Amino acid sequence: MQNMITILGPTASGKTSLAAALAADIDAEIISADSRQVYRCMDIGTGKDLEDYNINNKHINYHLIDIVEPGTKYNLFEYQQDFFSAYNDVVSRKKIPILCGGSGLYIEAVLNGYNLVAVPENRILRDTLESKSLDELTEILIQLKKENGSNMHNSTDVDNKKRAIRAIEIETYYKINSQVKECHYPKIKSTIFGIDIGREERRRRISERLKQRLNSGMIEEVEMLLEKGITPQDLIYYGLEYKFVTKYIIGEISYEEMFRSLEIAIHQFAKRQMTWFRGMERRGFIINWIDYSLPLEEKIKYIKTVCNG
Structure with a gap:
């Protein structure tokens, strides 16, 4: 199979903007590895930043964003199926796929070819x-x-x-069901790059971005989802922004409690992401770490040098 480029990193590290700029430079397409950006109408809270996919008036094709309805329970088994459909589509058109996201489980599952079973509701x-x-x-x-x-x-x-x-x-x-039939997927060869951002800078960006999202309509987005008939319990299931904003809207917590709890939860989430990525390295994945503070052009140059080397 054609080699893929993977760009991973914790939340607020600038993965999407780097992946989009790289895709524009090498004529590639992006496959998202984000467990919540698959949901339609959940834009601000999941940080889709769709404007990042337009570089100098050129639209960068992306896959596995806005593919299922909010309120559903998308899972890893479904992601594997959808990933390989997108991957095969991209490589069939002689394009380079760039896997980009922060959901370490999703990334590792497709790179390692996990064999999973579709488990029905009981x-x-x-x-x-x-x-x-x-x-x-x-x-x-x-x-x-x-x-x-x-x-x-x-x-x-x-x-x-x-x-x-x-x-x-x-x-x-x-x-x-010890003899259940698994779906078998191949391992995917990929050169992996990680955004290396210091803890303090990461925390600063998370807090800054949270304020920006709240000011840009994140509460209104959750209110709209509730008005569409999605239950508070279903939104709380998605965690982070949707959990705490929903609790605020239905009157369980104050605005101050929402902000403080959400800020802490996102910091903890970013820490867990980095723990997963370090675990990937212990499990044999080679991650080429890129200093977050480097200019975008330098990051792209480094990726191209490693890939061509």
Whole structure:
């Protein structure tokens, strides 16, 4: 398969603008690796920054953004399928694919060719789990993973009950259906670049961007989603901006609490992203780190030098 370029990094590190500028320079197309930008109408909160895909009046083609309706539960299995459809489309037209995003699980899944199973909803199981606390659900999940010997790519964050219940649902399915048929995907050869941004600068950019998004209509965006009939619980499921802004809108927390809690949550999220990327290196991936402070032209020059070397 044709080699791909991957650009990863924590939130607010400038991945999209770099990927778009590089794509314009080498006539490439971008495949998004963001677990929330797949949702339509969720633009400000997910940081789509679609204006970044226009370089000197030239539109850069992008894929896997705005592909599913808000309120649905898009998952890694679906992402793998959609990624390979986009990837094959790009390379069939002799274009270079640039995988760009901060969802480390999605990136690693497609690069390593994880073999996953489509797990259906188990309504009976969900009903029995609904009354349990998050701590109880976490304990159940830990035990199931131990029994299944689950790998990291089968894990789901347990930052709220819905995610924990879905993770238990997946592990329960694997336990009962030990002979399930997996979808097999090839590993993808890719030269990987990471944006290396210092902790303090990252924190400054996150806080600055949060204020900008709130001033640019992020609250109104969530209000619009609620008016479209998406439940508060479904929006809270998406975490971060949608979780805390929804809680503010429905009166659970004040504006000050929303801002403070959201700021902390995004900082913690960025830290977890970097932990994942460092873990990728321990698992054998070579990431060429690029200093965030370099001018855009220097970053592009470095990427081209490494890729051509």
